[in-house]
Amino acid sequence: MSDRSLLTFFDHFKNLEWQMIDDMLEENFKYELHWSGMTFDKNDFLTLVKVTAEEVQPWSTNFEILNEVQFGNVTVIQLVKQGPDKEPPTFELMISEWVGSKVKRMSVYHCQKIDTEVSNEWIESFRKD
Amino acid sequence: MTATELSKKLMQLWQMAEWDSLEEFLSEDIELIILGIDPCITGKNNVLKVLKSAAKTSFSYDTKINKLLADENYAVFQLDSNRPTSFLKSPIPKNWSKEDGILREINFFKTAILLEWNSKKLLKITTIDTIVHPPEHVTENFISQY
Numbered sequence: 001m002s003d004r005s006l007l008t009f010f011d012h013f014k015n016l017e018w019q020m021i022d023d024m025l026e027e028n029f030k031y032e033l034h035w036s037g038m039t040f041d042k043n044d045f046l047t048l049v050k051v052t053a054e055e056v057q058p059w060s061t062n063f064e065i066l067n068e069v070q071f072g073n074v075t076v077i078q079l080v081k082q083g084p085d086k087e088p089p090t091f092e093l094m095i096s097e098w099v100g101s102k103v104k105r106m107s108v109y110h111c112q113k114i115d116t117e118v119s120n121e122w123i124e125s126f127r128k129d
Numbered sequence: 130m131t132a133t134e135l136s137k138k139l140m141q142l143w144q145m146a147e148w149d150s151l152e153e154f155l156s157e158d159i160e161l162i163i164l165g166i167d168p169c170i171t172g173k174n175n176v177l178k179v180l181k182s183a184a185k186t187s188f189s190y191d192t193k194i195n196k197l198l199a200d201e202n203y204a205v206f207q208l209d210s211n212r213p214t215s216f217l218k219s220p221i222p223k224n225w226s227k228e229d230g231i232l233r234e235i236n237f238f239k240t241a242i243l244l245e246w247n248s249k250k251l252l253k254i255t256t257i258d259t260i261v262h263p264p265e266h267v268t269e270n271f272i273s274q275y
Contacts, residue, residue, distance in 0.1 A: 034239040034259045036267045056274045069243070071200040076243055078164065078255070088222070091164040093241050093257040095198070095205055107207065109241045109257040111165040112222040119166045122220050126170070126178045 004070050004098055006077050014061045018050050026102035033108050059084050063092075073098045080113070088113045132246045136197065136204035139244070139251065144192070146184045152177060156250040163219050164257040176254070183218040202247060208240040216240050216258040225260075237261040 012020040022042075029042040040048055053061050063081040070076075075096045080089050095107040130138070135154065142151040152173065161170040161179060170176055180187075192210040199205070213235060215221050225232040238258055245253040262270075 035262055037261045037264070038267070069203055069245075071203040072198065074198045074200075074203075074205065076203075076205055091257065093164060093243070093255070095207070095241060097198070107241075109239060109259045111257055111259060113167070114165050114220045114222065116167055118220045119168075122166070123168070123170060126175055126182070 003101060004073075004075050005068060006075050006094070006096060006103075007065065007068065009103075010063070010065060010077075010079070013049065013053065016050075016053055016061075018046060021049070022046055024103055026099055026104040029103060030105045031108070032106065035110055057084070066091075088115075130249065131199070132201055132204050132244070133197065133199040135246055135249060135251075136199055136206070136244050140194070140206060140242075143180065143184070144188045146181070148177065148181060151180075154249075154251050156247075156252050159251055160253045162253065162255040163217060164255065166219050179217055183216070186212060186214060186218045187216050202245060204244045204246070206240075206242040206244075208238075208242070210238055210240065211235050212238055216256060219258075231260070231262070231266070 009021060009024055012018075012024075025042050025045075027042060029045065031040040031045040031048075032038075033040065060081060063079045066078040066080060068075065068077045075098070077094045077096070079092050079094075081092065082089050089112075091111050091113060093109045095109075096103050097105045139151065139154050142148075142154075155173045155176065157173050158171060159173055159176050161176045163169075170179055189210045189212050192208055194206055195209055196207040197204060214232070216238065221232065238260055240256065240258045243253075243255040244251060245255075
C-alpha cells in the first residue's frame, strides 16, 4: 500500500479510530461535502464523522471500496455505502489532495444507485438507436 | 501532449460538440462509468451516442471548471453548473420528482469527471453528479439529525 492510499483511512473509520484519522489530516484540512453545500475544517470534520458513525448513522461504516486511483498528490477513491432499511445504496467519489504525508483537502461527491431496470432501459435505448 | 493538455482539449471538444475530433481521442473499447448507473457503457460508438445525446444538457451556458488535477495518465475535473436535470441526462432517483421538492426547474450540480489515459487514448471516463441541495433541505434533512 503506497503512502497516499486512503485504504487505511477507511479502515480507521470503520473501526472508529478517530485519533488515527486526526493524525492523517493536515492542520488546515478542508472537507467539502458537496450535496450539503458545506465545507468543514479539521475539528468540525472530526466531530461530524464521529457523531455520524457513533450516533446518527451507524450504518455509514458499512461500505465497500470499489476503486482507488493515485496520481501526483491526488487520491481518488470510489465507494458504495449501504443505506438504512430499504433505501438504495449511495455511491461516493472522494478526491483527496495531499501535502507531504497529510491530507489537506477532501472533496466528496455522492449519488444514489438508480434502479437496475431503469438503468438497463436507458442504456438499451442507445443500443437501439 | 500530457494528460493535462489532452484532458483540456477533450473537454473543450466535448463542450463544443465537435464529435469527429473528439472521437479520435477515444479508444475502441473505452468504458463510460456513470456512478449510480449499472452496468457501465462500453465501446467507442455507444459512449459517443451517450455523450452526443446529452451535450446541451450536460454543459449549460454557465458551466464552470473549478479545478483540474492531472498527471501522466489521469485527470479529474471538478465542475459547477446549473441544469434542469442530471449530467448526461441519465436517469434520476425516484424521490427527485418535483412533487417531493428535490428537483426544481434549475438545480445547482457539482460534477466530477475522472479520465484515464494511455498512449494518448482515453480508456475510461468515470462521472458522478451531485445535486447541491438548497439550505432549507439541508437544515431539514441533515442538521436536524445532529
